[in-house]
Amino acid sequence: MARKRLGVVTDGAFNAGLTVRLDPGVSTEEMRIGEFVVVEGEGNRYFSLISDMQLRATDAALLADPPREASPFIAQALRGTTTYATVQVKPMLMMPRGADTDFLVDLEPPQPVRTIPMHFAELHEATESDFGAVFGHEDRTHFAMGKPLTMDIPICINLARLVERSNGVFGQSGTGKSFLVRLLLCGVIESGLAVNLVFDMHDEYAFGKESEDGVFVKGLKHLFGSKLLVYSLDEKAQARGGRGVDVTLQIGLNQIEAEDVLLLAEELNLRATAEANVGLLTDAYGADWLSRFLAMSPTDISAFCEQYGAHEGSLSALQRNLKRIERRPYVVPEAPFSVIDEMVAALDKGQHVILHFGRYDHPLDHMLVANVVTRRVRHLYREKVERYEQTQSPADKPRPLMITIEEAHKFLNPAVSRQTIFGVIARELRKYHVTLTVVDQRPSGIDSEVLSQLGTRITGKLTDERDIEAVLTGVSGRSFLRGTLESLDTREQVLLMGHAVPMPIVVQTRKYDEVFYAALGAGEKRSAQLDIVELFGE
Amino acid sequence: MTDESMTNGTMTKSQRIGEIVETSTTGFVAVSKTLHQPPALGSLVKVQLGGEDYAYGVVAFGTTVSPDPGRRAVPRASDEVYDEAVYARQPQLTRVLHTEFSVVLVGCFEDGSIRQHLPPHPPRLHYDVHECTSDEVRRFSERLVYFRLLLDAQGQVPAEQLLAAHIRQVYRARGHDAAWLERAARQVTSLLRDDYDRMMTVLYGIEP
Incomplete structure (x- = not known):
């Protein structure tokens, strides 16, 4: 040529x-x-x-x-x-x-x-x-993300490398982040290189949705059917026809730990004394602390204060604030961990899970549920990894898990990233075969230590100087990538950089449309036989 | 280049326009065969050097004077007799005046190919100067290295004016070849990149 x-x-x-x-x-x-x-x-x-x-x-x-x-x-x-x-x-x-x-x-x-x-x-x-x-060329591990600006040929990212590390998807609102994430998830699900746990906080991935162009696009549940389970917090979602919610998830007060509550300090308006008080409560009551604390009468509280030397005023204030958790409709006094354990079992079988928040889209819900679920999931993964290290049998090798969270700055800002389970996952890399895909429009809100651990970054247009700086944390050749980032088109152009691509490149993202569905379908038929074997054994 | 038209046989067909009366390594002065009609400023001419070798030059200056350097022309016209009629009334004038033109050497035809450097020897005195045919102009101007020689010429006409005149002549001889003109313009800007004023003089001078 x-x-x-x-x-x-x-x-x-x-x-x-x-x-x-x-x-x-x-x-x-x-x-x-x-x-x-x-x-x-x-x-x-x-x-x-x-x-x-x-x-x-x-x-x-x-x-x-x-x-x-x-x-x-x-x-x-x-x-x-x-x-x-x-x-x-x-x-x-x-x-x-x-x-x-x-x-x-x-x-x-x-x-x-x-x-x-x-x-x-x-x-x-x-x-x-x-x-x-x-x-590279499109194949099982190379997924076409789009095409270069000047030519009509696919640009692929290496999915095997993508799932090895935590990743970031950034871009101002309206730059098509959720479409990008859909594309990525489709690629990963299709390849079977990792299982996904997606916290669908804004009801964007599981079900069909009208895009900004007014076209109705298919949800992942429609594309992948039984390969993908939808857990919903919204008990009404399951009843609504045609949505295909598989499980309704409830959170028990017994599942909520001290760190979950402290993470919500801002949302629940907790005082500085909260941490000490919660500490006393957990010392006294162990895992049941929250339900027992919420059930306390004022006399119980003063008795407790007498016994443990807590301040009565601050303790009752804490109780008042924590009652908000109890009032969330999906929170029940006691819930078994078995629902989450079943979720992990499904992930083990190669099924993907979307946690659908439905009408509960307050940050309080996002943070509480995501934390409780993820902590349990990681705990189970950790056990699995330890077992695998012991037996070293390939059958025990856990499938890599990719957890996708939106509004990531809420979980990973410098103030809380050391406490949340997400901060831990982002930092410990793939030691336990769990990685994060953080989706955010304000990357500057994310702890720089977490940002520097991100393997692959996919970013749409950003204009804020601090956001650009944040996205490029830990990337070589920053000064010249900055110009590239500033010159991106608002829609459908993204800069790919990091672990999964050999060099940074700007692409025009692939359209999420009928052609794409058809391409996925073609792959589906090929791998259907494999899936049956994977799911149900030989 | 061993083209037929470049051989001596064809050469004699091209028009003889003058005779060399003063010669040097860088150029020569010739007297035009016809009074008042020196070759056009900037046109390409050639002189035989011996055998099949030729020297090429560009007409850089023209003048009509008395052959005797000590004598100046005096006014001869009156209210009734002027312009062409002066010559008709006084035919001896065509004997006591002649038209000279000077030529800057820019290349030669040597060992069968066109070279765009000074010929090894000055053209010989009293040899004939020939006009170049369009075909020869076309062939010679394929390469533009000789623009440098033209720009270095020390004559009465400023070098950039001479170059512009030459480019205009070649453009015409090549049948208004726009691609060539563009190439020539680029060569000019490249040669005169350090002297914006002279460069623009040439560019304005050759603008079609």
Whole structure:
């Protein structure tokens, strides 16, 4: 395939990137910041990104006194000679240049750059085979997320690598985060590389929903049927026809631990003394502390204060505040852990779970339920991992679990991320085969320690300086990615970077439509037989 | 280039327009065969160097004077007799005046190919100067390296004016070849990139 030549390298530094003078006749308008290009060195081919563009003139007099009435002829003559453009190009990956062929399959995969090409190396447009060499081709573990801005070929992310680490999906509201998450979930579910537990806080994933364009899109339950279980807090959801809720989940007061309550300090308006009081209560009553505390009469409270030296006023204030938990309709005095244990058993069988909050979409509900459920799930996973380490039998190996949470800054902000189970999961990486996918529109609200642990980041447009800074925490080449991030389109363009892609790239996201459903269906038939075996044994 | 038209046989067909009266390595002065009709400023001419070798040059200046450097022309017209009638009334004038033109050397035809550098020897005195055919102009102007020689020429006409005149001539000889003109313009901007004023002089001068 003929590559279009764009210019030659005239200057550069390994740290700052290469300066390429564009050939006369090549316009900066043909290029995009963040575009994937190829620099042909003598021995290597460098896969690079355009990070900046500059307009230059050889003579300062021209800039001081531009030809005002210049005809197109003169402008054309000046263009590319006296006035010219340079682009900054950042090499990301390199591979040895083979014979002049498009068959890159046999060559070793691209490596991180460790050198730069010399003067007059040529800059070329990337061809389809370049994209293929870097991003791989669509298969079971490579899921097409979209296509590059300038070409109609799929850009794949490596799902096997995606599920290895915690990930982040960011973007301002209206940039299509929930569609991105749907895409990702579809990819992961389809590949069977991990099981998913999704906290569907805004009723977006489980069932069909009208998109911003006014089209009705299918929910994951419709796409995956029995592969996916929907647990709902909303007892009425199950009764509503056509929604297919599998289980109604209830939370027992016995399941709520001290840390769950303290996490809700802001929502419940708890005072600074709450932590000490809750500590006393758990010391006294153990696991039953909350139900027994809520059942206390004022006389009981003063007796308790006498015995344990607590402050009566603050304790009754705490009780008043905690009554709000009791009043949530899905909270019952006592609930068995077996529902959650069954959920984990389903995950074990390769089924995916969406926890649907229904009409309970107050932050209090999100945080309380997500914490209780996740803590139990992780506890069970931990046991499984320990068993696996003991037996080392492949049959005991837990399936990797990916937990998706929205509004992640509520769980992972610096004040609470050390207490919540999510903070723990994000930090301990995949030690227990559990990873997070955090979805958020204000990444700056997330603890930077958590952000730096994220493996793959998928981000739509962000404009706030702090959010951009936050998304790029722990990413190399930040300064030039920032420009790329700022220049994204509001809709349907995302920057992929991190563990699951060999180099950062901007893509036009795939449409979540009939074509996509059909593509999934095709995969489904292929793997149906496998699933039957996986679910029910040989 | 061993083209038939470049051989001596064809050469003689192109029109003889003058005779060299002063010569040097960088250029020569010739007297035009016809009074008042020197070749156009910027047009391409050639002189045989011996064998099949030719020197190419660009007409850089033209003047009509008395052959005797000590004599200046005096006014001869009156209210009734002026312009062409002056010559009709006084036919001896065509004997005591001649038209000279100077040429800047820009290349040669040597060992069968066109070179865009100064010829190794100056053209010989009293040799004929020939006009180049459109075909030859086209072939010679395929490469534009010789623009440098033109820009370095030290003559009465400023070099950028000479270059502009030459480009106009070639553009016409090539049948208004817009692609060539664009290429020439780029070459000009590249050569004069450090001198914006001179560059713009040429560009405005060649704008079609």
